[in-house]
Amino acid sequence: MEEKERFLQPASPEERRRYYREEWNVKDIPDFISNSIIQREFGFDHMGRGPNDRYRVFRSMDLLRKFLRYRAPFAAYSSVAFYKKPRRRDGWIKSELVFDVDAKDIPIRECGCAGVCEICLNQAREIVCSLMDTLKGDMGLKDMHVIYSGRGYHLRVFDEEVMELDSDVRGQIVQYIIGAEVPKNEYAQDGMTYKLEHFTIPFGYPKVFTQRTKYAILHLKDHIQIDDINKKLLKDAIKNQDILREDKWGIFKGKIGPQRYQRLIKSIASLNMGLVDAKVSIDLKRILRLPSSLHSMVSMKCMEVKDIGKFDPFQDAVPKFVFERKSK
Amino acid sequence: MVSVAFINPFSEEGRQIVRELGDLNSVYEENGDLIDLVIHSRSQDISDDESIPHNLIDLAIKRLEWYIKKKNNPDFDYKKYSYLYNPKITRFDVIAFYLLSQAISVKFGPNSRESRAMAESQGKLMESRLGELSLRDRKHLLSTILGxxxxxxxxxxxxGDLLSSRKIRxxxxVxxxxxxxxxxxxxxxxxxxKLENRDSHKMxxxxxxxxxxxxxLNKMIMQKTENYITDVYKKSQRKVEPNPILLDLADRISEVLNEPIISYGYRGTEKKMEASPFDTEAFPPCVKMVLDGIKSGGRNDAIILFLTPFLSYARLYPDVFRRNITLKVSDVDPQLEAVEKEILPLIYEAAERCTPPLFEDQPQEKVNINAKMGFGMHSEIELKHEGETTWYTPMGCEKVKLHLPSLCKPDEICKKIGNPLSYYIRRLNDIKYSKNSKTD
Known part of the structure; x- marks a missing residue:
């Protein structure tokens, strides 16, 4: 079997059974799940048609272990929410703050592939790193766990001060960390108005926006189509990418032209909304793929990433049965 | 020195003033000290006795009237309310603030038009008062209260509360x-x-x-006002009978808030907006996009969560947010004719235009459309099921951006509104206005 055909192919029911019986270990489920198992709702997809077996609860890790071993589901999920009565999704206590970065949905993808590939998965990894920097540097959040989901990453935040926040605040956090709006560029003091472009302000939201915009511009390619950015503007932005690598924003803006620059950053701000799936972040009762479970659609392990700098999904998240497909 | 209670009625000084009030019935008594203070306030117009509050209830009403007139009346006369900027009024003003808040709590409750007006008026009054103070007093109050x-x-x-209510973004x-x-x-x-070559102080x-x-500070006090109204409301639910003084004041509050609808209007936007047939020309860009069919992911959210509430409210109850009264579909469309002949066909056509057509692979979603209009989880819309689910109000622009970011392609009008329904009303009024102008 060819190398690329081995990876990212759906797992057969037999492969799923082998995974859960021979490779999977209940100890691979992170402590943040096992320590709160009785407060979480679990959901399963048995046929590959979506997680319609929901409202499941497990009183112990051993019961969960037996369930997964025996049923070898197509996909397994657990809630981000903690409940007093998880079987009825009742008595909400708190929810993890979650950011879902899916490689196939990244708005500016260098690869242009149809599904996911090494290039866009690496982009997803870079995006997660930058989101973590903002959550830590600006918002002071520390208790973060990165999960490789099979086709991207889940960033799960457990700092107590954000776990009780409602959907509206979570929505604002998403918009802040992804740079979803162009910062204002006029500031007033004592009746005078001063113009300050986002790239001249090295802190706060303007800094976040500058970082996300730089990332987007540096990943622009000829084949990418963006609303309100015509071919000439795209070409000029790509031509001047090197200027931005050295953070010479003023020169870059000058080369593009002030009005076209505004158009460019406005379009990028709107594209940034696609960096994470905001619906996941604002949904307090979402179920997320269970770390250690199998993403059967692509035959990848959903797993906690301890060192995101060194993580390589094609090395670390491929189940053994995929490598053994070769010998068939 | 100006009292902190002049800006923050929730301060210890403010609470002390309330404790010292004594008998609540005194709020109707003519208050010579108050009248004296009002007529001696700088720039105060005393030519019209109507402008002068004679007791604490009068002052409470004037306090709200100031906000409503300032907001709606192009001929607002600042000199009729100068006493509200006089720091010496604090001991009366704090009582007026609590009277208003409690009256609103017991009669209208939180999340009401009256509650919103109260919080907003408090915010605006604080803003104006701070603006009138000397720089030294202003800075002192700011640091004391914030501290x-x-x-x-x-x-x-x-x-968190301020972010949640979007009072602060x-x-x-920083x-x-x-x-x-x-x-x-x-x-x-x-x-x-990090500030190379930049003046840190200036930045x-x-x-x-x-x-x-x-x-x-401003938004915190507004939030505290809303929270206070909620707390009093909860307590009042446990009591049998609210104080008649508060109920009477509540009726006068309603009159003040209804005044702009009667007196001013703004090309009809303050007038009651009746249910009327669709004018698709007035739909916002996001709605037009969904009506053309969703080509990729997000079909369900676009048709069920976004389009269904929008179309049903746009057709039947366009000023839901302004009137803030909960209605059922059948209150406006008793025979469900508009639902069946106008609203559902538009929704179904939009669903059909999706790629793939929504009901082709998910026919069960028709039930969800009925549910979002309040008719429960049933395949047919029937009056006997109405009320089993809630008639969903239309998503605001911020929610659209989060749920369906690809739909948000704002035009010039979008910058001025926060909900696609407000866009529709605004455009309807513009269209009506321009037609009338041509006729004239």
Missing amino acids: SLLIGDVKWTTL LPDL MSHGNLILDEEEFAESFQD YELLIGDHIKELI
Whole structure:
């Protein structure tokens, strides 16, 4: 079997059974799940048609272990929410703050592939790193766990001060960390108005926006189509990418032209909304793929990433049965 | 020195004033001290006795009237309300504030038009009062009140309520490692080494300075006002009979709030908006996009969560947000004719235009459309099921951006509104206005 055909192919029911019986270990489920198992709702997809077996609860890790071993589901999920009565999704206590970065949905993808590939998965990894920097540097959040989901990453935040926040605040956090709006560029003091472009302000939201915009511009390619950015503007932005690598924003803006620059950053701000799936972040009762479970659609392990700098999904998240497909 | 209660009625000084009030019935008694203070306030117009509050209930009404007239009346006369800017009025003003808040709590409750008006009027009054004070008094009050509301290192999450109600937006705040940066020293310590060739003081003044502190203070007091109304409302639910003085005041509050609808109007926007057939020309860009069919992911959210509430409210109850009264579909469309002949066909056509057509692979979603209009989880819309589910109100623009970011392609009007339904009303009025102008 060819190398690329081995990876990212759906797992057969037999492969799923082998995974859960021979490779999977209940100890691979992170402590943040096992320590709160009785407060979480679990959901399963048995046929590959979506997680319609929901409202499941497990009183112990051993019961969960037996369930997964025996049923070898197509996909397994657990809630981000903690409940007093998880079987009825009742008595909400708190929810993890979650950011879902899916490689196939990244708005500016260098690869242009149809599904996911090494290039866009690496982009997803870079995006997660930058989101973590903002959550830590600006918002002071520390208790973060990165999960490789099979086709991207889940960033799960457990700092107590954000776990009780409602959907509206979570929505604002998403918009802040992804740079979803162009910062204002006029500031007033004592009746005078001063113009300050986002790239001249090295802190706060303007800094976040500058970082996300730089990332987007540096990943622009000829084949990418963006609303309100015509071919000439795209070409000029790509031509001047090197200027931005050295953070010479003023020169870059000058080369593009002030009005076209505004158009460019406005379009990028709107594209940034696609960096994470905001619906996941604002949904307090979402179920997320269970770390250690199998993403059967692509035959990848959903797993906690301890060192995101060194993580390589094609090395670390491929189940053994995929490598053994070769010998068939 | 100006009392902190002049700006913050929730301060200890403010509470002390309330404790000293004594008999509630005294609020109707002619108050010579109050009248004297009013007529001796700088710039106060005393030519019309109607402008002068004679007792604390009068003052409470004037306080709200000031906000409503200032907001709606192009000929608003500032001199009729000068006493409201006089710091000496504090001991009466605080009582008036609590009378208004309690009356609104017991009669209208939280999340009402009256409750919103109360919080907004408090915010506007604080803003105007701070603006009238000397710089020294203003800075002193700002630091004293903020110092009592925000103690020690302030985490941004402390402002969770304000962020949740969008009174404050995260991009307006400057944060470092979770702390809200408000003081210049903190600012310098956090960012000075990043500010190459820039004047740290100037940057602080421009990006934070007193304007962000005032914004936070203002919004915190507004939030406290809303929370207070909620608390009193909850307590009042346990009591059998509210005080008649408060109920009487509540009726007068309604009259004040209804006045702009009767007197001013704005090309019809303050008038009651009746149910009327669709004018698709007035639909916002996001709705037009969904009506053309969704080509990729998000079909369900676009048709069920977004389009169904929008179309049903646009057709049947367009001024739901302004009137703030909960209705059922059948209250407006008793025979469900508009639902069946106008609303559902538009929704179904949009669903059909999706790729793939929504009901082709998910026919069960028709039930969800019925549910979002309040008719329960049933395959047919029937009056006997109405009320089993809630008639969903249309998503606001912020929610659309989060749920369905690809739909948000704002035009010039979008910048002025916060909900696609407001866009529709605005455009309807514009279209009507321009037709009338042509006729004239």
